[in-house]
Amino acid sequence: MLKKIILSVIGLALILTSLEAGTSKRKGTAGAEELRIPVGSRGVALGGGVVAEANGVDALFWNPAGASFTNKSAEAMFSHVTWIADIKVNYLSAIANFGGVGVFGVSLKSLDFGEIPITTVDEPEGTGEKFSPTFLTAAVSYSRRMTDRIYVGANLKLITERILRESATGFAVDIGLQYRLESGLRFGAVMKNVGGNMKFDGPDLEWGVVIPGSEPGSPVRSLRVPLQEFELPAAFELGFAYNLKLGESSLTLAGSFQNNNFTLDEYKGGLEYSFKNMLFLRVGYSYVNETDYVFNSPSFGVGFNIPLGGTLEASVEYTYRKVKFFDNNQFLTIRFAM
Template identity: 35%
Template sequence: MRRGHLMRWMALAGTVMVLSLPVRAQTVSKAGTVAADFLQIGVGARAMALGGSFVAAADDASALYWNPAGLAHIEGGEAMAVHSRWLADVSFDYLGAALQLGPLGTLGVSVTMLSVPEMLVRTEDRPEGTGERFDAADLAIGLSYGRAITDRFAIGATGKFIQQRIWHSSAVGFAVDLGVQFRTDFFGGLTLGAAIYNFGTDMRLSGRNLRTFVDPDPTREGNNNRIPANYETDSWSLPLNFQFGIALRPLQTRMHQVLFTADALHPAANYESINLGMEYSFQQRVFLRGGYHALFLPDAEGGLSAGLAVHQVLPYAGGLAKLEYAYRDGGRLGSIHIVGLGITF
């Protein structure tokens, strides 16, 4: 396929992605009006250290989240486990694995989990607790596929099962992510990437916690005040988002490599913003990273991020072991620490 045809194809794909987003007023933010908000939490210590600007640079197991087209750049296989203590003692965990299937492409699976520690059940009559406890958890299971169409152009897609649960009530949804990457010869290998996330069904809570007993007419005496009833909650859409980015590698030698990344975000439920990142690596063994997320986003908390990583060759397995760490400033909400372990084979 000729380069001109590829560029036209990518421009068309990007236009379709942009047009598929809902039209909204730029002066009104819809933050906090979507279901499964945990899907907007980025994964991977490397990506988070780069400020969340990873849609064009994604080339490891975290591409399952950032851009499934990046799976096409994985050689052999890779597995990744990431843990972070999110805000307010919430735990956020991610497991991802991808396996190259030769000319058939690369297949991957991922599990994302957000969990809240147990808390006391409190009521108006018993504000100190009823003796019961409840918890809450979110879960997303993804199946991804990425393939290189040429040596420069790759596409990918992810199908996701999503569940949110609080005590005995839950909501279920399904979504699709689509992504593309295109590598050029400009400026030392400029890479363009684009992805649309969480295009899927609405979610509605249901379960026995929404069952209650009511008095159909409290103004009358002698009637039954224990009529079974179910509360009905509203349906909420998923956090649809379009992200376009670039990755630039101005320095690539045997000893030193430098990477610059920048992503533009266009979410359906918030204002537009920009993420920036930079990575320096020494012999592809030691990595120093920094970034800034949510640039130009009104009322954003924090912004700075940083991280480091060490990669070690496995002498017998022939792969790499990766130990990675990232720090993210959450402003008044506190800092976030992310630890990741990875292995290539």
């Protein structure tokens, strides 16, 4: 019965996303694009195609269902990258494993734009003042192992954006599924960033105007300019992975297809080599059928697991990804587990 429900949900999602599929004409018309910025060195190194492979605390962004695929009681992760145009992205997340009850998690993503000079019509060279936008995404997560093969999970996100005194707030959900076989074959599906529209509002949108045709000396009226609502960059992703044991080593192949409602479809994939679960070498590629797409590029990564005694361990991961037109991305991730 559970399998039939899961297959029905996937089928419905495929129909809905095909009806709302993005095209090049819709590119750039979504808001809250920070939701699409990837976090975590491992997933990026594998081209982002880890919807079926992501596990533990690393899975909260890629597919929350994978958070319950862990034998640790708790995990925490910090990730940093200098994104395009010198935008810095910081991500902090943690999960706690309560056994049969499930795995609970929290995460916070923030964007640092640096200081931007304030300019006006009267002072186009700048007033001498500066501001920095605040973009935050906070999430609470839940994941559970339903059977020996089926894992499900969800994120509930609070999205806040603030520019000077104008702000917008919204909510979104991610719903994910993973199906893992003992043979090492895995399948995954996730719907991401599904939520209502957002709209900026604030006191700087008020203008003092004199209504045309008014009598001389009429008072100045306050007029607030309403802004257009914007939709979230929802997506649906299907993926597979296969883990092959090679003695003390293992080889993992992962790939996925992502349908977006505001841009073209994406194809992602990667390969990971693990030696004694301590050294990891990774390579990946993401592709969109568009000549000037910024992230049609390869990625390369390395990771190290470091035992700290008892059940405590740490990992340090680094990923380098080539980017068109901007400086290349360098991801650094530190994870602790116990």
